[in-house]
Amino acid sequence: MESDIHTRIWEEIGKAKSCLVVSHVRPDGDAVGALLAMGLGLKTLGKQVQMVLCDGVPGSFKHLEGAADVRNKAQGEFDLVISVDASDLRRIGAALDGYRKPDINIDHHVTNDGFGRINHIQPKAVATSEILAEHLGHWGMQITPGMANALITGILADTLGFRTSNMKPQTLRTAADLMEKGADLPEQYAHALLRRPFTAARYWGQGLSSLQKRDRLVWATLTLADRATCSYPGSDDADLINVISSIDDFDIAMIFVEQKNGTVKVSWRSIPGLDVSRVALGFGGGGHPAAAGADIPGTMQDIKEKVLETTYNMWVSWQGSGQS
Numbered sequence: 001m002e003s004d005i006h007t008r009i010w011e012e013i014g015k016a017k018s019c020l021v022v023s024h025v026r027p028d029g030d031a032v033g034a035l036l037a038m039g040l041g042l043k044t045l046g047k048q049v050q051m052v053l054c055d056g057v058p059g060s061f062k063h064l065e066g067a068a069d070v071r072n073k074a075q076g077e078f079d080l081v082i083s084v085d086a087s088d089l090r091r092i093g094a095a096l097d098g099y100r101k102p103d104i105n106i107d108h109h110v111t112n113d114g115f116g117r118i119n120h121i122q123p124k125a126v127a128t129s130e131i132l133a134e135h136l137g138h139w140g141m142q143i144t145p146g147m148a149n150a151l152i153t154g155i156l157a158d159t160l161g162f163r164t165s166n167m168k169p170q171t172l173r174t175a176a177d178l179m180e181k182g183a184d185l186p187e188q189y190a191h192a193l194l195r196r197p198f199t200a201a202r203y204w205g206q207g208l209s210s211l212q213k214r215d216r217l218v219w220a221t222l223t224l225a226d227r228a229t230c231s232y233p234g235s236d237d238a239d240l241i242n243v244i245s246s247i248d249d250f251d252i253a254m255i256f257v258e259q260k261n262g263t264v265k266v267s268w269r270s271i272p273g274l275d276v277s278r279v280a281l282g283f284g285g286g287g288h289p290a291a292a293g294a295d296i297p298g299t300m301q302d303i304k305e306k307v308l309e310t311t312y313n314m315w316v317s318w319q320g321s322g323q324s
Contacts, residue, residue: 005118006138010138010140013045013047016047018047018048018077019079019080019082020078020081021042021049021052021084022051022082022084022092022095022096023035023083024087024091025092025295026055026234026235027053028157029153029154029156029192030085030128030154031086031128032058032061032154033061033127033150033154034131035053035070036065036066036070036150037133038084039066039069040065040147041139041143041147042141044141044144050071050076051069052072052073052074052095055093055235056072058236059197059233060195061153063191073095073097080103080104081096081100082102082105083102083106084106084128084132085106085108085127085129086107087109087111087112087113087287089101091286101115101116102115102117104117105119105120105121106132107120107121108123108127108131109123109286111277111280120135123288126167126168127154127158129150129151129153129154129155129158130151130154133174134174143178143181144182145181146182147181149184149188151178152185155171155174156185156189157192160242161189161193162175164290164291196238199232200238200239202230203226203227203230203232203237204238204240205230206222206230207221207226207240213250214312215312217254218247218250218254219244219254219255219308220244222255227258237257240255241254241269242269245269251271251274251315252270252271252315253269253270254311255267256300256304259295262297263297263298264298264300266280266285266296266307268292269290269291272290273318274289274315276289276291276311277292279307280292282310283296283307
């Protein structure tokens with residue numbers, strides 16, 4: 001079955017002359033890394049390629065090769081549409097407005113609903129970039145230094161620098177292989193995980209000042225007013241969720257980020273063994289057992305009440321099952 005998927009993807013790429021590559025809204029390092037690696041790889045095969053992120057490339061990743069070519073909206077017609085690192089069509093946002101569903105869907109989220117014509121989903125992979133690093137060669141592409149930097153960025157971002165509980169020895173071997181292909185690990189680590197603009201640091205301050213807790217749950221909020229106060233240009237949490245989830249003696253961390261379209265972006269992080277993707281799925285989102293998210297329509301107050309109650313009840317049930 002695995003070899004059949006690779007053959008089908010290789011055949012689809014081989015016969016296509018023009019390709020559209022997309023990923024999800026509010027792109028993180030894995031979305032950007034996977035998008036750029038796939039786009040650059042297709043270009044090495046002589047394909048005409050458009051790479052599209054409806055929210056653009058975050059500042060932390062604009063140094064990567066090909067980032068300047070990423071568009072906010074697709075233009076023209078394409079023989080092949082490829083989605084990377086998106087668990088469902090809603091996560092792609094407006095990038096595919098006016099276009100068909102993806103022909104190829106490559107992802108590592110356990111909640112992926114198989115929306116592509118060909119679906120290559122590997123939930124055990126730490127990042128979609130890891131999938132591509134291992135399989136681009138099967139699809140006729142040789143990894144260049146620019147692609148290697150993009151892929152190692154994706155792996156670093158989704159593992160928080162090789163620190164997440166789903167890390168495995170093969171991931172370190174893959175990273176070493178990417179370094180041999182030209183990836184600058186220290187440089188990409190700094191861009192993905194260490195450096196932050198001044199506005200993001202101020203934004204963190206707004207969120208940290210809102211911290212609240214209930215038993216072993218901790219959460220913070222970021223409003224539109226907070227964003228305006230700090231002049232923060234993005235619509236995400238500037239990775240504040242990773243700071244909150246590092247607080248000791250808590251099982252679940254959450255952040256609520258108000259959006260201009262009348263929704264609230266909710267992110268969950270949990271300790272191993274506690275599957276918050278089930279909660280996210282119930283609110284129309286998805287992700288991984290230990291890291292999930294959802295965009296929920298409504299007011300901040302209403303959504304916080306519903307999400308906190310549902311999440312708390314799941315935590316209580318988990319405690320009662322004897323897994324604590």
